Amino acid sequence: MNIEKLYKESCIWFVTGSQHLYGDDIFSKINENSAQICTTLNNSEKIPVKIIYKSLLTDAGQITQLMHEANSDETCVGIIMWMHTFSPAKMWISGLTKAQKPLLHLHTQFNRDLPFETIDMDFMNLNQSAHGDREFGFINTRLGINREVVAGHYTEDGVQQNIGNWSRVAVAWKDSQQTKVARFGDNMRNVAVTEGDKIEAQIRFGYRVDGFGVGDLTEYVDAVTAAEAEELIEEYQSRYSIDARLLKGGDEHASLIYAARQERGIENFLNEGGYSSFTTTFEDLHGLDQLPGLACQRLMEKGFGFGAEGDWKTAALLHTAKVIAFGNDNGTSFMEDYTYHLEPSNQIVLGAHMLEICPSIAMQKPAITIQPLGIGGKNPPVRMIFDTAPGKAINASLIDLGNRFRLIVNNVAAVEPRDLPNLPVARVLLKPEPDLKTSTTAWILAGGAHHTVFTKSVTNEQFCMFARMAGIEIITIDQNTDLNQFRTTLKLNEIYHGLQTLF
Ligand code: MN
Numbered sequence: 029m030n031i032e033k034l035y036k037e038s039c040i041w042f043v044t045g046s047q048h049l050y051g052d053d054i055f056s057k058i059n060e061n062s063a064q065i066c067t068t069l070n071n072s073e074k075i076p077v078k079i080i081y082k083s084l085l086t087d088a089g090q091i092t093q094l095m096h097e098a099n100s101d102e103t104c105v106g107i108i109m110w111m112h113t114f115s116p117a118k119m120w121i122s123g124l125t126k127a128q129k130p131l132l133h134l135h136t137q138f139n140r141d142l143p144f145e146t147i148d149m150d151f152m153n154l155n156q157s158a159h160g161d162r163e164f165g166f167i168n169t170r171l172g173i174n175r176e177v178v179a180g181h182y183t184e185d186g187v188q189q190n191i192g193n194w195s196r197v198a199v200a201w202k203d204s205q206q207t208k209v210a211r212f213g214d215n216m217r218n219v220a221v222t223e224g225d226k227i228e229a230q231i232r233f234g235y236r237v238d239g240f241g242v243g244d245l246t247e248y249v250d251a252v253t254a255a256e257a258e259e260l261i262e263e264y265q266s267r268y269s270i271d272a273r274l275l276k277g278g279d280e281h282a283s284l285i286y287a288a289r290q291e292r293g294i295e296n297f298l299n300e301g302g303y304s305s306f307t308t309t310f311e312d313l314h315g316l317d318q319l320p321g322l323a324c325q326r327l328m329e330k331g332f333g334f335g336a337e338g339d340w341k342t343a344a345l346l347h348t349a350k351v352i353a354f355g356n357d358n359g360t361s362f363m364e365d366y367t368y369h370l371e372p373s374n375q376i377v378l379g380a381h382m383l384e385i386c387p388s389i390a391m392q393k394p395a396i397t398i399q400p401l402g403i404g405g406k407n408p409p410v411r412m413i414f415d416t417a418p419g420k421a422i423n424a425s426l427i428d429l430g431n432r433f434r435l436i437v438n439n440v441a442a443v444e445p446r447d448l449p450n451l452p453v454a455r456v457l458l459k460p461e462p463d464l465k466t467s468t469t470a471w472i473l474a475g476g477a478h479h480t481v482f483t484k485s486v487t488n489e490q491f492c493m494f495a496r497m498a499g500i501e502i503i504t505i506d507q508n509t510d511l512n513q514f515r516t517t518l519k520l521n522e523i524y525h526g527l528q529t530l531f
Contacts, residue, residue, distance in 0.1 A: 031203075031331050031354045038105045038199050041082040041098055042066050045115030045164060048086055050153050057154060058084055058112045061138040065110070065182050074185070074192035076355060077105065077199060085115070091123035099128045106130040106198035108191070111160030112138065113153070117167035124173050130198045130497050131175035132191065133168065135161045136182045174496055197493040200351040203304075204498075205234030207347055209333070209340045210303040212242045213312030216337035221477040224341055224428030232433060232498050235344040238303075246315035249293030257288035264288070264396060268387075268412060271397040280398050283318065287410035290316070291323035298332065305333030305343040310382070310404040319404050321383030321411035322396060324362075325454070328386035334362050335479065336384050341426045342479045345435075348494065349424070353485035359389030359416065363423065363456070363482035368464070375464035376443060376457050379482060383411040385454035389484065391417035391445070399452040415445035416456035423460070423480040424491050425471075432525045433498070436476040437491045438467055438505040442484070456482065461507045470505045470514050501525055 044062040046055070059081075066081040085091045098104045106129050124131075137157045168175055176194050180187040215222055226237040261284060264270060274284040298306060306327075310319050328334050331354070333347025342362060349360050366380045382401060387394045394412035401409055423438045439461040446457060460467035488504060495502035501521055505514075 031351055034203055034351065035076060035199055035354060037103055038202060039078045039080050039103050040106045040108055040195055040198065041094075041104050042069075042079050042108045042110070043082050043094060044084050045091075045109065045111040045120070045160070046084055046086050046113045047115050047119075050113060054113070054154060055084055055086075061112060062110070065136070065138065068182055069188065069191060072188040072192065074188045075195055076192060077195040079108065088119035088122050091120055092126060095123040095127045099126070104129055105202045106132060106195065108132045108134050109164070110134045110136060111157055111164045113156045114160040114163060117163045120164065120167050121171065124168065124171055127173070130194075130201055131173065132194050133161065133165065133175050133177045134182070134191070135165075135177060135179040136187065140181045140183065174499065176493060176496070193487060193490050194493055196352045196354070197490050197497065200348045200494065201497045203351045204344070204348050207233070207235050207305060207333075207344055208301065208303045209235060209237045209305040209307065209344050210298060210301060211237060211239045211307045211338060211340055212245050213307075213309040214239065214338055216309055216311055219337060221427060221475075222335070222337055222339040222341070222479065224433075226340070228428070228433070229341070229344070232500060233344065233348075235340075237340045237344075238301075242312050242314050242316060245294065245297055248297045249289050249316065252289040252292045252296075254285065256292055257285045260288040260292060261285070268394045268396050271395070274396060274398060274410065283398050283407065283410055284396070286317055286407075287320075287322040290318075290320045291326050294320065294323050295327060295330075298327075304331070305335075305340070305347040307335045307338050307340050307343050309336070309338045310401075311337075313404060313406055316406070318407040318409040319383065319401060321409040324384040325387055325412050328361060328384070329388055334384060334386075336362065336364075336381060337479075339477075339479050341428070342477070342481060345424065345426045346481045349481045349483050349486045352490055352494070353483060356485055357388055358419070358484035359386070359421075360481065360483040360485055361386035361389045363480045364478050365423075365480065366455075369457075370464075376459050377464065378455055379458055380451075380453045380455040383409055383453060385412075387412055387414060387454070389416045389456065389482065390414035390454070394454070397452060411452070412454060413452060414454050416442050418442050418444050419484055421456075421458065421482060421484045422486060422488055422491065423458075423482055424486075425476040425480050427475050427477055429475065431529055433500040434474065434503060435491060435495045435500060436471065436474050436503045436505070437488050438471060438476075439488055439507065440467075458482075461505065462509050466509055466511060467505055469511060470509055473511075473515065474503045474505075474518060
């Protein structure tokens with residue numbers, strides 16, 4: 029799994045629509061202007077994916093041909109479309125109905141300002157985005173085409189940020205089509221929300237979910253040599269502080285060696301099978317000496333998706349979030365809303381898990397230690413402990429409602445950590461928007477899970493874009509959430525998505 033390579037091998041095509049009405053002389057100007065827009069966008073730090081000016085499209089044949097080429101081009105993750113002039117939209121019908129790549133309609137204009145002193149009919153013939161993009165927008169809406177619309181001058185920071193955000197989601201969308209989740213063991217027995225329709229997940233997102241007996245994994249863990257484990261431990265020593273009992277000569281050193289073997293064993297298994305996400309369950313540890321804690325934390329840090337207790341939906345979504353955040357990640361982790369602080373003036377959630385929180389959200393050097401777990405009946409597991417720095421974040425949960433997937437996204441803020449000397453797990457203290465009572469009421473009405481993807485980098489809007497690409501339901505809980513409106517939204521969505529299944 030190599031997210032950097034994925035970005036390097038991805039590009040976005042930029043196409044400009046026009047027509048033959050204005051004489052061919054205008055085409056060289058359109059090409060020149062389009063290329064300049066692409067150069068400006070490529071020079072923006074906000075856009076991490078290369079944009080290629082692909083072509084000027086002036087008739088239905090060219091448009092259809094372009095869409096076929098995009099569909100079969102492995103490197104093309106999305107198409108940006110812009111109408112410099114009017115481009116009668118019936119000629120887009122054939123192409124748009126065949127488009128399979130994510131689409132972004134950029135409603136911009138080449139010139140920022142009107143040249144009031146010199147404007148003439150030549151200028152009017154060339155600079156027609158204001159009406160050309162509306163004609164194009166109409167046919168997209170008439171056809172029910174899923175797309176993003178970004179409006180504003182292409183030099184604006186906000187416009188470039190929107191394009192950049194979308195480009196990351198487009199890369200993640202390409203990645204999700206090849207995301208494979210390895211499940212070691214099944215679901216935690218009797219748990220409902222972590223279940224779901226794996227066929228539908230593959231149809232909707234491309235996520236492929238494969239089950240393995242934990243014995244298949246044990247072989248890989250046992251095959252890791254002591255020397256390989258020691259090599260990993262050296263890396264741990266360079267990056268984390270380690271409880272002296274776990275170091276060479278300490279009475280728990282064997283446990284750290286075993287945790288390192290778990291990390292390398294799981295990683296080997298995942299890499300050999302092309303898996304970018306995985307789940308474990310403490311109810312099925314046959315042949316493993318301890319529940320993988322440190323191993324899961326380290327593998328999340330490397331970009332793998334993870335879900336505990338067999339939670340494959342959260343595992344896959346976490347990997348998707350890590351792809352979206354790549355290169356700009358302030359922390360993206362598996363999380364659970366664990367327990368509350370309900371002081372009336374300061375209501376917050378303590379987010380944590382038994383062990384498996386990603387150190388990408390750590391605010392200080394993580395401390396590796398060992399503590400008994402209390403459940404699972406195995407040896408005490410090794411884990412990293414740390415706090416999370418204050419800052420804006422998102423909690424996201426993907427659930428299966430039986431007739432559809434729903435993605436629930438809550439804007440939250442990590443708040444100043446507190447000293448928790450007896451709590452031997454990584455954690456975050458967070459305050460959800462608009463307030464804890466409204467947020468949790470809405471979350472529970474929407475059916476949101478206790479497991480989430482917690483991220484300080486992927487935005488609410490990016491999760492919405494991803495949901496739109498997948499054609500699934502998206503529910504947002506933020507500062508503006510009003511519970512009466514929220515209940516109405518849930519009902520309206522029920523009707524909309526119910527009707528979708530009829531057509
Ligand atoms: Mn859990």
